Amino acid sequence: MAHAAAMHEDVMLPPPSREAGAGVYNEKLGMWIFLGSEVMFFTALIGTYVILRFAHPSSWKAPGQVLNIPVTAINTFLLICSSVTMVKAFAAAQDGLQRQLRLWLLATVIIGASFVGVQVYEYTHLIEKGFVPSEGLYGSTFYTMTGFHGFHVTMGVICMMFVTARAFQGKYTKDDHRGVEVIGLYWHFVDLVWIILFTIVYLI
Amino acid sequence: MSHPDHPASPGTRPTHAHPNYILIWVFLAALTAVELSVAFLPWPKTVIILVLVGMAFWKAALVGLYYMHLRFEPKRLRILAIAPLPLFAVLVLAVITEYIW
Numbered sequence: 001m002a003h004a005a006a007m008h009e010d011v012m013l014p015p016p017s018r019e020a021g022a023g024v025y026n027e028k029l030g031m032w033i034f035l036g037s038e039v040m041f042f043t044a045l046i047g048t049y050v051i052l053r054f055a056h057p058s059s060w061k062a063p064g065q066v067l068n069i070p071v072t073a074i075n076t077f078l079l080i081c082s083s084v085t086m087v088k089a090f091a092a093a094q095d096g097l098q099r100q101l102r103l104w105l106l107a108t109v110i111i112g113a114s115f116v117g118v119q120v121y122e123y124t125h126l127i128e129k130g131f132v133p134s135e136g137l138y139g140s141t142f143y144t145m146t147g148f149h150g151f152h153v154t155m156g157v158i159c160m161m162f163v164t165a166r167a168f169q170g171k172y173t174k175d176d177h178r179g180v181e182v183i184g185l186y187w188h189f190v191d192l193v194w195i196i197l198f199t200i201v202y203l204i
Numbered sequence: 205m206s207h208p209d210h211p212a213s214p215g216t217r218p219t220h221a222h223p224n225y226i227l228i229w230v231f232l233a234a235l236t237a238v239e240l241s242v243a244f245l246p247w248p249k250t251v252i253i254l255v256l257v258g259m260a261f262w263k264a265a266l267v268g269l270y271y272m273h274l275r276f277e278p279k280r281l282r283i284l285a286i287a288p289l290p291l292f293a294v295l296v297l298a299v300i301t302e303y304i305w
Binding site: 024043044077086189191192 | 225229257
């Protein structure tokens, strides 16, 4: 029986790996692979947008004619601010500064939720003006791209609330703060996507 | 909170000094302000598009390199992170060229 168990272990347990892999821990590697798939997701949306826009240029209005650029510029600024608060939270976690970690994470949640709130305000006003998803190519592509991005931000805020709650429980230390880093990568990616979308959807 | 499955937890300890995150934030905000100005300049549309797209990628690169720390990550992770970008470029350039030529 003991021999059988030993044989079983020999078969089932792989030898210790000498490969360093990507040189990062699994959760971070997993997030980067997920973000790679997200790049392709948004690439599909942007590619479709480019095809439709070049094929039907008359369907699009000049920048600022329909969309409220000042409001969206404020929203863009908010998202940039949330990225800096997020990275400051990560730096605080690296330095073991618990109070700063909590404050910066809380600021990121508040600013991220504000971004979603401003987007809801923007949508409400656009729909009141008659600019709806069924308006045509302009409306459908606008709501699809910004809507999917808004969904990502909303999910990010929910995850960030979870991470913030754990930070308030003292779950992240100077030696292990993987949760903060992984949600940070997602959050910065969402900011990065908005930087591209703001330019091609609102300004061009 | 040490994890038994990850005794070393590689990647959680800082291996470099913190970049000046506030300065990068100032850059991002300034570039956004410049973008807003350029969008309404009386320049040819093609020039405006090229300038705006260039600035957007500049901002995206700042976020990726400094806020996502790609500049300080191991080479293999950097390769993994930038792997989808050529596919992005191929797809977008292919559909653009279809309408230019």
